[in-house]
Amino acid sequence: MPKSNKTPTINDVARLAGVSKKTVSRVINRSALLSEDTRTKVEAVIAELGYVPNPQARALALRRNFLLGLLHDNPNAQTVLKVQEGVLDAIRDTEFALVVRPVDRHSPTLIEDIRHFLELQRLYGVLILPPISENDALAELCLEMGCGYVRMGSAMLDDADHMVASNDREMVEAAVDHLVELGHRRIALIEGPKGFRSAHERREGFLAAMARHGLVVPDSARAPGTYRFESGLEAAGLLLDASERPTAIFASNDEMASGAFHAARQRNLRVPDDLSIIGFDDSPIAAHIWPPMTTVGWPVREMGRAAALKLIAPAEEVAGESRFPARLVKRQSVAPPKA
Amino acid sequence: MPKSNKTPTINDVARLAGVSKKTVSRVINRSALLSEDTRTKVEAVIAELGYVPNPQARALALRRNFLLGLLHDNPNAQTVLKVQEGVLDAIRDTEFALVVRPVDRHSPTLIEDIRHFLELQRLYGVLILPPISENDALAELCLEMGCGYVRMGSAMLDDADHMVASNDREMVEAAVDHLVELGHRRIALIEGPKGFRSAHERREGFLAAMARHGLVVPDSARAPGTYRFESGLEAAGLLLDASERPTAIFASNDEMASGAFHAARQRNLRVPDDLSIIGFDDSPIAAHIWPPMTTVGWPVREMGRAAALKLIAPAEEVAGESRFPARLVKRQSVAPPKA
C-alpha cells in the first residue's frame, strides 16, 4: 500500500500494478495498443486506489488545459445563467470546467483586461455573450492569443465555426404578423440601444414586416430605449401620448415591455383590451407580470450547449448547428384592437 | 531572441537575463532575498518578452491551483449572478478564477456527483449557495477532500471561517414591525418550502415579531409555498378567501409575493389600498411589478465577496465578517389598512 492519506498518483498505480507509468497512462487514455490482460489488471488497481489523474499535471504535459471561459456583460441574469446551464450540459461527463468572467463593456481597458485574463488563465476557449460578442476586436484578440472562441448573438457576425445565432429578425417579423392578423394597424416600436446588434436586428425585422403589410411607421410610432425598465416606461409614455395612439407596442426586450405595462397603467389603459404589448426574451418577468406577457423566446440554453460543443467537439453533429429558431410565446398581453 | 511565436517560458527569461530559473522565480514571487540589481534586470526582460507564468505549471509545482468553485442550485438567477460578481470583486487582480457548477439538489447522487467534480478539478476552495449550503454532508465532503469551503445562508450553520450569513430573522421582524406601525393587525404569512433553512428563519422571524406585538396568527393566516410564483398565487388565494381577510401579507420571497399581487388582482383588490404586500430578496421583479414592491434586500454581492475572501485571504479584515445586515427596501406595495 503506498503512503496512505495522500491522493494516489500515477506512480502509485504503476508500482502496485507492476507496470510502468506509461502503461497506466495508456490505460487512462484508452490507447488501443494494450493487451486485455494488462488493461484489466491496471483498471483494478485504479479502482482500488480510487485514482484520479491530476488535471494540472495533464494540462502541463498536454500544453492545454480543460477550462472554458464565459465572457459576458450581464445582459440579463436569466440569460447568463441559462447559458451557463447549457454549457454545463455540453461538458457534463467530460473533464472540462467552466470559468466565468463578467466584464464591463464600457471600460476603456476592456481589451487589455481580457488579454490579461486570457494570458493568466490560458483557457482552452471562451464563449462570448452579447453585447460584447459584437466586438470584433475581441474575436481578433482570441485568434491572436491562440484561444478558441465562439460568439453568441442575434445575427451571424462570424463564420459558422465561431458563431451561434438566433434569428431575431424573423421572429420579430412573426410577432408583427401576429399583431396584424389580429387587426392591429397602428403598431409602435420601442427600440433597443444604438450600437447593439440585437437592437438593430429587431428594428429591421419590425420595419420589414410593417412594410410587407403595407403599413407606414411614422416617427411618432418609434421611440428609443436602452433595454432597461425605465427607458421602456419613458418610451411607452411618448408613444401613448402621441396624437395617433398605437393599439399595439412591440418592445425590443421584456424589461422595456414591462415598463410599457406600467406606462399604460398610469394612463388607465388596460392591457390587452386597450393596448397590446409584445416583448422579447421570454424572461421570468414576462410570466410574472400582470397580465402574463406575450413575448419571443429564444433557446438560450440550447445555444449555450451548442456553443460549448463547437469549442470542445467541433466534429460533433450538434456543433454544426449555428442558427437557432426562436418562437413566439403567446400569453395574455395581446388581443384584437377595440372597434 | 528565443524561438519566437511561442509564448515565452521561465527558461527564456532566465537565458536572456543571464540568471537561473530559480532567480526568475524569485522575482515573480517577490521574494525578499534578491538584490535590487538583479530584480530590475529580470523585470526588464520579463516586460520585454511579455512573459506570464504558466498557471498549470505553477499549480503542479505548488500542489494547489487557483480555482474557486461556485456550487449552486439556482435559487434565483439574479442572486447567483450577484454572488458571481462579488466573488469577482474579491479575486480581481489575483490569479484566481471562478469555476461555476450548477447542481440538482434532488439528484440522489448529489454528493457523489460533487465528489467526482472535486476530485476531477481539485479546486482550491468552493462557495456553496443556499439551499444546498444547508447540506452538512456537503461540508463534510469538502473537509474530507481537503477542499476549502464557505457556505452562504440565512443563519450561522457553521463556524465563522466557513460561513457567511444574512440575518433573515431580524429583517423579517423589521418588516412586520413596519406593517404593525402602519396599523396592520391581520397580517398573513406565505411560507417557504419545508426543509429550507431560509424558510424556517423567515417564518420564525415572522412569528416572533407577531408574538412580540401580542398579535395572534391563526392557521388561516399561514399558507405554505414553494418559493415559486404559482405557489404564491395559490397561497395568497387561500389567505384572501379566508373569512377574516388579512390586510397585509408577508411572502417569504419576491416570486411568491408577485404571485400574491396576481391573486389580489384576480379578486379586485388593489395593492396597496386594499392589501399591503412585502416580499423578500429585492429581486428585479420587485422593482418591475406594479406597484413597485416593498421588500427585504440582502447584500448578496458583498456576501459573495466576503465568502471568497474567507477562502483566499483568511487573514484579511473583511474576511472576518460573517454576518451581513439586510435592509427593508420601501416602495409602493405597503400602505396603512383602510378604516
Next chain:
DNA sequence: AAAGCTTTTGACACCGGTTTCCTTTTTCGC
C-alpha cells in the same frame, strides 16, 4: 589578510502526467 557572517545566487531534484524512442515478446507465414 584571514576568518566568520550574511546575503545572493544557482544546480538539481521534484510535482504528475505525456511523448519519444527503443527493447522485448508474441504472432504468423512459409
Next chain:
DNA sequence: GCGAAAAAGGAAACCGGTGTCAAAAGCTTT
C-alpha cells in the same frame, strides 16, 4: 521451426514552474 513483422511495454526526457541545499559573493571583524 525460423525469421520477420506486429504488438506490448518500458526508460528517460520533457512540460514549466517551485523547493532544497549548498556554493559564491559581499561585508565585518580581528
